[in-house]
Amino acid sequence: MNEIEDVDLLVIGGGKAGKSLAMDRAKAGWTVAMVERDKVGGTCINVACIPTKALVASARTLLDARRAAEMGIDIDCEPAVDLEKLRAHKEGVVGGMVSAHRTMFHDSGMDFIMGTARFVGQRTVEVAVNDGGTRVLRGRDVLVNTGTTPATPDLPGLAEADAWDSESILRLESLPESIVVLGGGYVGCEFASMLAVFGSRVTLLQGRDQVLPREDRDVAAAVADVLTAQGVDVRLGVRATAVRREGGHRDVVVTLDDGTQVRAEDLLVATGRTPVTADLDLAATGVELDERGFVRVDDHLRTSADHVWAAGDVAGSPQFTHASWNDFRVLKKILTGGDASTAGRLVPYTVFVTPELARVGLTETQAREQGFEVTVARLAVAAIPRAKTLRETTGHWKAVIDARTDEILGVALLGHESGEVVAAVQMAMLGNLTYHQVRDAAITHPTMGEGLNLLFDTVAEQLPG
Numbered sequence: 456m457n458e459i460e461d462v463d464l465l466v467i468g469g470g471k472a473g474k475s476l477a478m479d480r481a482k483a484g485w486t487v488a489m490v491e492r493d494k495v496g497g498t499c500i501n502v503a504c505i506p507t508k509a510l511v512a513s514a515r516t517l518l519d520a521r522r523a524a525e526m527g528i529d530i531d532c533e534p535a536v537d538l539e540k541l542r543a544h545k546e547g548v549v550g551g552m553v554s555a556h557r558t559m560f561h562d563s564g565m566d567f568i569m570g571t572a573r574f575v576g577q578r579t580v581e582v583a584v585n586d587g588g589t590r591v592l593r594g595r596d597v598l599v600n601t602g603t604t605p606a607t608p609d610l611p612g613l614a615e616a617d618a619w620d621s622e623s624i625l626r627l628e629s630l631p632e633s634i635v636v637l638g639g640g641y642v643g644c645e646f647a648s649m650l651a652v653f654g655s656r657v658t659l660l661q662g663r664d665q666v667l668p669r670e671d672r673d674v675a676a677a678v679a680d681v682l683t684a685q686g687v688d689v690r691l692g693v694r695a696t697a698v699r700r701e702g703g704h705r706d707v708v709v710t711l712d713d714g715t716q717v718r719a720e721d722l723l724v725a726t727g728r729t730p731v732t733a734d735l736d737l738a739a740t741g742v743e744l745d746e747r748g749f750v751r752v753d754d755h756l757r758t759s760a761d762h763v764w765a766a767g768d769v770a771g772s773p774q775f776t777h778a779s780w781n782d783f784r785v786l787k788k789i790l791t792g793g794d795a796s797t798a799g800r801l802v803p804y805t806v807f808v809t810p811e812l813a814r815v816g817l818t819e820t821q822a823r824e825q826g827f828e829v830t831v832a833r834l835a836v837a838a839i840p841r842a843k844t845l846r847e848t849t850g851h852w853k854a855v856i857d858a859r860t861d862e863i864l865g866v867a868l869l870g871h872e873s874g875e876v877v878a879a880v881q882m883a884m885l886g887n888l889t890y891h892q893v894r895d896a897a898i899t900h901p902t903m904g905e906g907l908n909l910l911f912d913t914v915a916e917q918l919p920g
């Protein structure tokens with residue numbers, strides 16, 4: 456065995472929390488080593504948020520071009536997707552961020568090791584270095600930030616069907632004429648929306664009786680309507696029981712539990728994510744996993760092993776980059792002598808269908824289940840002046856208010872740029888503002904944010920007297 460190299464902080468997996476902590480502590484003068492298997496900068500910038508949102512931006516540009524005439528602009532050709540240029544756009548964005556990360560890692564002073572780590576003892580890993588050879592490193596503190604990968608459902612025929620997952624589909628060489636998307640969660644809905652806008656005939660299969668099962672039924676139904684309007688055939692309450700790729704690499708045929716079949720050129724599987732813990736030998740450092748294979752952590756991101764921490768997707772944090780980034784802030788505070796916790800934090804999110812759904816706080820269902828007396832405010836996006844000027848009038852906003860304190864418990868904003876607006880609601884919630892303080896604030900006109908005045912105006916109308 457190689458000689459053990461001791462460092463102050465050893466980071467396994469360079470996801471959002473890991474790379475942020477590694478750079479921060481290296482700049483502060485700690486000796487830091489970060490081991491990353493194959494993605495400089497982690498999942499988000501290489502194969503998840505950034506490439507998909509670059510493509511969603513292209514889909515939205517196409518929609519804008521299609522309705523240019525409506526806005527008084529003549530374009531004398533039919534706008535079309537050029538897959539080569541689309542790929543160049545996406546790879547330009549991703550490549551720029553990857554190379555910026557290489558520079559930042561180098562400049563921070565950390566030892567950035569491209570290789571695969573596995574635990575061989577207390578706070579000690581052996582790294583199979585990608586360029587050859589092995590190294591053994593031990594951290595005074597160790598952070599596990601190995602993320603998740605696309606889950607593969609146990610579906611007869613799937614292994615032979617040459618199906619895409621959310622990562623491999625980013626390498627598509629031609630746009631399928633038709634595609635089945637298996638799974639109506641956030642990832643499935645985003646791809647279904649984007650591919651339909653690009654011109655594929657999309658069938659979305661969802662085993663549950665609504666897309667986005669964590670959302671209120673009315674909100675999920677509005678998202679399904681958006682997808683349907685884009686041409687997606689949304690099929691709810693149907694489970695795939697088998698998949699078959701017909702000979703000669705022709706169509707994929709998906710058999711459903713209602714006895715029917717769906718046929719398409721391609722299949723995208725978007726049925727959740729699996730934690731990357733199976734090959735880490737975490738038991739060698741005394742780290743316990745839960746029944747689904749995620750690292751068990753407390754509210755301080757402590758694992759069951761002393762001085763071994765876990766963050767991001769692998770630690771069961773909400774599966775968003777900003778949650779992992781927030782984990783970094785919690786850890787930084789703790790490792791530098793302060794105290795911080797993940798308990799009770801607000802983690803908003805945006806589902807980038809077009810228009811997008813932005814969420815923060817409790818759904819109406821959750822609020823009622825938790826015993827809140829609830830007032831619900833609703834607004835059609837078409838009522839917002841900015842939406843009219845943009846001709847982006849699709850969508851509905853919904854707010855859930857604590858009827859006893861008038862504080863905002865949560866919102867679901869389906870509409871143009873709602874991912875930007877939701878941050879304002881989040882700040883109001885963090886500051887414990889009442890809905891009337893938001894209603895009565897003078898918000899720039901005409902902006903989508905101004906819609907918050909209108910949204911909360913509808914509550915006043917509902918109040919007795």
Ligand SMILES: Cc1cc2nc3c(=O)[nH]c(=O)nc-3n(C[C@H](O)[C@H](O)[C@H](O)COP(=O)(O)OP(=O)(O)OC[C@H]3O[C@@H](n4cnc5c(N)ncnc54)[C@H](O)[C@@H]3O)c2cc1C
Pocket residue numbers: 467468469470471472473490491492493494496497498499502503504505507508570571572573600601602603621642731734735766767768769773774775776777778779807
């Ligand atoms: C299609 C898609 C779109 C998404 N869009 C969004 C979005 O718009 N907004 C959002 O907030 N979230 C989005 N997400 C979720 C987001 O990508 C994840 O929540 C986030 O990347 C998780 O980051 P992390 O810090 O947990 O680790 P990751 O970024 O997953 O990093 C883990 C790293 O560990 C490395 N690794 C694993 N095992 C080892 C090992 N043994 N040795 C060394 N290295 C190892 C991996 O190579 C990887 O780079 C999306 C996800 C998908 C799939």
